[in-house]
Amino acid sequence: MSRVKGSIVFTDLDGTLLDHDDYSFSAAAGALEALKREGVPIVPVTSKTKAELLSLRDAIGLETPFVVENGAGIYIPKGYFLFNDDSLIDAGSYWCKRFAPPRSELTELVMSAPEVLRMSMRTFSEMTILELSELTGLTEAQAELAAAREFSEPIEWTGEDSDASELKDYARQHGYDLIKGGRFFHLTNGYDKGQALYWLKQQYSRANPNQAQFAIALGDSANDIDMLEAADQAIIIKNPHSKTIELAPGIPVIRSAQAGPSGWAESLSSFLNLDLP
Ligand SMILES: [Mg+2]
Numbered sequence: 645m646s647r648v649k650g651s652i653v654f655t656d657l658d659g660t661l662l663d664h665d666d667y668s669f670s671a672a673a674g675a676l677e678a679l680k681r682e683g684v685p686i687v688p689v690t691s692k693t694k695a696e697l698l699s700l701r702d703a704i705g706l707e708t709p710f711v712v713e714n715g716a717g718i719y720i721p722k723g724y725f726l727f728n729d730d731s732l733i734d735a736g737s738y739w740c741k742r743f744a745p746p747r748s749e750l751t752e753l754v755m756s757a758p759e760v761l762r763m764s765m766r767t768f769s770e771m772t773i774l775e776l777s778e779l780t781g782l783t784e785a786q787a788e789l790a791a792a793r794e795f796s797e798p799i800e801w802t803g804e805d806s807d808a809s810e811l812k813d814y815a816r817q818h819g820y821d822l823i824k825g826g827r828f829f830h831l832t833n834g835y836d837k838g839q840a841l842y843w844l845k846q847q848y849s850r851a852n853p854n855q856a857q858f859a860i861a862l863g864d865s866a867n868d869i870d871m872l873e874a875a876d877q878a879i880i881i882k883n884p885h886s887k888t889i890e891l892a893p894g895i896p897v898i899r900s901a902q903a904g905p906s907g908w909a910e911s912l913s914s915f916l917n918l919d920l921p
Contacts, residue, residue, distance in 0.1 A: 655908070744832070826886075
């Protein structure tokens with residue numbers, strides 16, 4: 645059990661803790677219980693919005709901080725850390741740490757892209773709730789929560805994947821980067837899931853000065869690479885729907901044999917030697 649103490653689990657959701665197709669986490673329920681019993685914080689790090697995450701967080705039974713919109717923002721329940729930080733914004737029952745520019749700045753950048761690029765893309769703001777629901781398989785109620793973005797403007801790319809590099813060049817000319825999540829592309833101005841992990845790990849260290857913190861990150865797609873590389877232990881969850889991701893040399897990495905929540909449970913139980921119920 646020595647690895648458990650000081651461990652923090654940072655986890656992607658879609659295709660990692662949640663099944664790619666039906667968004668269920670039931671295959672990981674036993675491992676989640678075991679981690680909670682051991683007092684290991686489980687921090688969701690996702691491209692989802694706060695609105696989407698709140699009910700899911702309740703369903704999983706988490707009371708920890710959470711990272712939304714690919715690292716653009718972090719929400720910390722008030723009273724979770726017993727210190728304050730001037731950079732935090734008051735957001736009701738949470739403190740919010742913001743890394744992203746206003747969404748309007750991103751929308752404007754996309755709208756002013758060259759016509760040849762605009763023809764192959766559609767942003768969330770350009771879709772109706774019904775279109776978004778059809779595209780993602782979410783119900784209309786869920787799609788409405790997904791559309792309630794505070795920090796980012798996901799893009800559906802309808803052209804060839806190779807041509808998305810021209811969109812990436814356009815983004816870079818304007819000081820942004822383009823990264824691919826499970827289904828959508830995302831513009832960022834330098835923030836990523838890795839920066840969010842690093843910042844939160846520092847807060848955990850500050851809260852527990854006598855206990856070394858050990859960050860374990862789990863993810864399945866390209867937008868998880870920064871987080872996986874920022875962790876002390878990376879766990880890559882098998883994703884049969886997309887190509888295998890590679891990390892920089894020297895990063896300690898485990899690759900799960902199974903996909904989604906089954907792979908999540910399998911890798912964490914074995915790495916942390918958890919007693920599953
Ligand atoms: Mg994923």
